[in-house]
Amino acid sequence: MSSASADLSFFAERMSHRASLSEADRAAIAELPHVRRRLNANTYLIREGEPPRSSCSLLISGMAFRHKLTVEGARQIVSVHLPGELLDLQHLLLNIADHSLQALTEVEVADIERDVLQDLILTRPAVANAFWVDGLIDASVFREWVLNVGRRDARARIAHILCEIAVRMRGAGLISASEKFVLPMTQEQLGDATGLTSVHVNRTIKALATDGLIEHSGRSISIANWQKLRRVGDFNPLYLHLDQVSPRFDSPLDALFISAGPA
Amino acid sequence: MSSASADLSFFAERMSHRASLSEADRAAIAELPHVRRRLNANTYLIREGEPPRSSCSLLISGMAFRHKLTVEGARQIVSVHLPGELLDLQHLLLNIADHSLQALTEVEVADIERDVLQDLILTRPAVANAFWVDGLIDASVFREWVLNVGRRDARARIAHILCEIAVRMRGAGLISASEKFVLPMTQEQLGDATGLTSVHVNRTIKALATDGLIEHSGRSISIANWQKLRRVGDFNPLYLHLDQVSPRFDSPLDALFISAGPA
DNA sequence: CGATTGATTGAGTCGGCTCAAGATTGGTGG
DNA sequence: CCACCAATCTTGAGCCGACTCAATCAATCG
Numbered sequence: 001m002s003s004a005s006a007d008l009s010f011f012a013e014r015m016s017h018r019a020s021l022s023e024a025d026r027a028a029i030a031e032l033p034h035v036r037r038r039l040n041a042n043t044y045l046i047r048e049g050e051p052p053r054s055s056c057s058l059l060i061s062g063m064a065f066r067h068k069l070t071v072e073g074a075r076q077i078v079s080v081h082l083p084g085e086l087l088d089l090q091h092l093l094l095n096i097a098d099h100s101l102q103a104l105t106e107v108e109v110a111d112i113e114r115d116v117l118q119d120l121i122l123t124r125p126a127v128a129n130a131f132w133v134d135g136l137i138d139a140s141v142f143r144e145w146v147l148n149v150g151r152r153d154a155r156a157r158i159a160h161i162l163c164e165i166a167v168r169m170r171g172a173g174l175i176s177a178s179e180k181f182v183l184p185m186t187q188e189q190l191g192d193a194t195g196l197t198s199v200h201v202n203r204t205i206k207a208l209a210t211d212g213l214i215e216h217s218g219r220s221i222s223i224a225n226w227q228k229l230r231r232v233g234d235f236n237p238l239y240l241h242l243d244q245v246s247p248r249f250d251s252p253l254d255a256l257f258i259s260a261g262p263a
Numbered sequence: 264m265s266s267a268s269a270d271l272s273f274f275a276e277r278m279s280h281r282a283s284l285s286e287a288d289r290a291a292i293a294e295l296p297h298v299r300r301r302l303n304a305n306t307y308l309i310r311e312g313e314p315p316r317s318s319c320s321l322l323i324s325g326m327a328f329r330h331k332l333t334v335e336g337a338r339q340i341v342s343v344h345l346p347g348e349l350l351d352l353q354h355l356l357l358n359i360a361d362h363s364l365q366a367l368t369e370v371e372v373a374d375i376e377r378d379v380l381q382d383l384i385l386t387r388p389a390v391a392n393a394f395w396v397d398g399l400i401d402a403s404v405f406r407e408w409v410l411n412v413g414r415r416d417a418r419a420r421i422a423h424i425l426c427e428i429a430v431r432m433r434g435a436g437l438i439s440a441s442e443k444f445v446l447p448m449t450q451e452q453l454g455d456a457t458g459l460t461s462v463h464v465n466r467t468i469k470a471l472a473t474d475g476l477i478e479h480s481g482r483s484i485s486i487a488n489w490q491k492l493r494r495v496g497d498f499n500p501l502y503l504h505l506d507q508v509s510p511r512f513d514s515p516l517d518a519l520f521i522s523a524g525p526a
Numbered sequence: 527c528g529a530t531t532g533a534t535t536g537a538g539t540c541g542g543c544t545c546a547a548g549a550t551t552g553g554t555g556g
Numbered sequence: 557c558c559a560c561c562a563a564t565c566t567t568g569a570g571c572c573g574a575c576t577c578a579a580t581c582a583a584t585c586g
Contacts, residue, residue: 186531186532186533187532187533187534188532198532198533199534199535202533202534202535203534203535206534218532218533219532219533
């Protein structure tokens with residue numbers, strides 16, 4: 001799952017759906033000076049309480065997640081990230097990290113200097129707009145997660161997060177509509193993302209498989225019955241603001257796939 | 264709890280702590296043309312699924328909250344808002360409302376036309392920055408709520424939200440450090456904000472009162488032992504980014520009050 | 527091949543839920 | 557000023573979804 005071109009034009013392309021960008025805007029993004037790094041799974045990119053680093057990271061390949069801890073040591077994963085996503089743009093503007101950012105799999109990131117980004121958003125308001133929209137969609141996903149963890153039972157929570165990740169993976173072009181996908185999260189991580197224990201995640205996944213909604217063996221999970229899973233997970237993709245995310249959802253067929261209509 | 268001056272200079276003042284603003288920037292905010300409206304408690308300002316309205320609302324007095332529903336009809340409150348806060352700036356940039364916005368108490372709002380705001384952020388990048396930071400802090404609060412609802416028990420959840428609202432009320436100048444405050448939320452609303460039932464909220468509040476952490480009679484709740492409540496609620500105000508919120512937290516005394524140090 | 531990480535399963539417990547009934551409170555109309 | 561109503565708060569009893577504790581199995585890796 002890599003976009004290994006030398007420049008960041010794939011990212012510029014992505015951002016151009018968040019706000020309308022001129023050719024010059026896109027070019028400015030694509031040509032952003034950056035340094036690529038490869039990090040092992042579980043490496044911390046940022047730790048809660050730290051001041052911002054001198055650069056911001058764009059995820060090129062692999063997955064990452066953000067989490068927070070209670071004083072008791074319980075962990076809550078608050079978001080997962082796919083290639084093409086900016087991981088810590090908020091640290092361009094906030095003075096302290098309020099959560100930790102960690103690689104979920106082995107990842108490749110592009111580090112862009114804060115000064116460079118500051119300059120970019122000052123000189124190119126349209127780009128600033130696109131970045132801003134990016135953050136607003138982030139916030140919308142957080143709201144949905146509050147609902148997921150606060151008001152849905154285990155079965156629905158797991159179903160919901162599987163739906164979300166599947167749809168976002170499609171949006172990022174990582175999988176096709178019907179394709180099975182491997183979710184590189186342990187059951188413990190899935191529990192930390194849904195406010196459950198790994199034991200209960202295990203039992204819930206088993207139940208979903210028994211009911212024919214998903215298939216799984218060991219690490220890999222695939223969606224066997226999209227419509228049912230969507231219904232069980234109370235998944236309505238409205239909150240992902242897909243119209244402002246990806247060109248992949250323009251076609252009628254795709255619209256059908258992601259629709260919230262009757263199953 | 265009203266700031267009934269004719270212009271929005273109190274809001275300009277507030278925003279100037281989110282990003283540095285010039286005199287002209289502040290003046291531009293203060294002089295924003297707007298229409299004031301008074302709304303009864305429980306009035307909807309926005310409903311999930313609607314396209315954006317032609318104006319955005321700034322809360323002048325009273326409180327408001329945002330919520331989402333599951334398909335089963337369970338409600339999750341995802342944030343509460345105090346005077347001086349922009350309630351729906353995201354609808355300036357997003358094409359659809361992903362949640363509902365409702366008045367908690369009787370409120371007064373200032374409606375500002377989207378066009379006017381669009382114009383403001385295009386011509387004044389520093390103001391756009393301040394608004395952007397505002398949204399980033401919102402997102403940080405959502406993350407904390409995911410943690411609260413996902414990984415804390417009932418006692419800690421209630422304690423946490425009480426701490427958050429108390430600190431934010433102080434930041435907004437609505438109460439002083441030692442002052443009791445009335446939380447205008449029913450126990451059912453408190454449950455919807457913490458992912459609990461009203462019955463369990465009732466019992467948890469009683470327990471907190473018995474232990475001397477809070478005092479309550481009927482609708483009004485006051486904090487009796489801040490340090491203990493903070494510890495029980497695992498409340499660390501880091502996520503509120505207070506240094507970027509309010510001048511009220513500049514003094515050493517206040518810093519002590521909000522500190523996360525040993526109680 | 528041992529060691530480690532993650533998945534799986536069983537048994538028992540409990541925090542928070544549901545259902546249901548009163549008790550308060552605040553507001554309203556007569 | 558009082559009676560009444562509706563919303564909210566309060567309390568009890570019983571239940572259950574998810575947790576804890578504790579093995580065991582499976583896969584991966586130096």
